[in-house]
Amino acid sequence: MRIPWPAVLGGTLVAAVGAVGLIRGAVPVATAGSNLGSPPIVVTNAYVREPAPPTDAAAAYFTVYNTTAQDDTLRSVTSGAGATSVLHTIVDGTMTAAASGAVIPAHGSLVLSTGKGHVMIEQLFGKLLPGQSVNLELVFVQAGPIDITAPVIALGAPAPGSSSTASPSTGATK
C-alpha cells in the first residue's frame, strides 16, 4: 500500500504532538546560527475535498509549520489538477482571496481548514475521486517552492488530523 509522504509525515507529527493545540512545543526550535537539517517549512494534513458535482472547483487544505525564527509568507500555490489555484482565507465569515499571500509567523503555523481557509483549485482538468491524489506546489517567500501530495478525501469523510482517526496500519488488511 502506498502512502503519500505528507500523510506519513502528518501522522508522525500528530502522534508526537497528541493535540493540535500544542503546536509550539512540538515544532523543533532551530538553534540560532545552526542548520541541523530540520526543514524550514513542514506541511502536514494535506488533503483535497472531493468536489460536489457539478462544481468545477475543489478545495485543498493543509497545515504549514514554520520552524524558523523568521516569518515566512505563502505567496502562491499551483496545482496539477486545475488551471488556477487561489489561496482563500476566511475572515469574519467572509471568504477573501489572499492576493499578497498568507504569513506564517516564526515558530508558528498557518492552518487551512474548514472555516479557516483553503486553496481553491479552479477549472479542474478532470474528475477528482477519492483514492486519487493532487500535486501542489507551495511557494514561500523565504523557503522557496515546496511540493506536496494531497489525497482526495470523499465528501463527508473526516479530514486528516481532524479527530482520532485510526492509523492505516492498525486497520484490517485484505
Ligand SMILES: [Cu+2]
Ligand atoms: Cu474559496
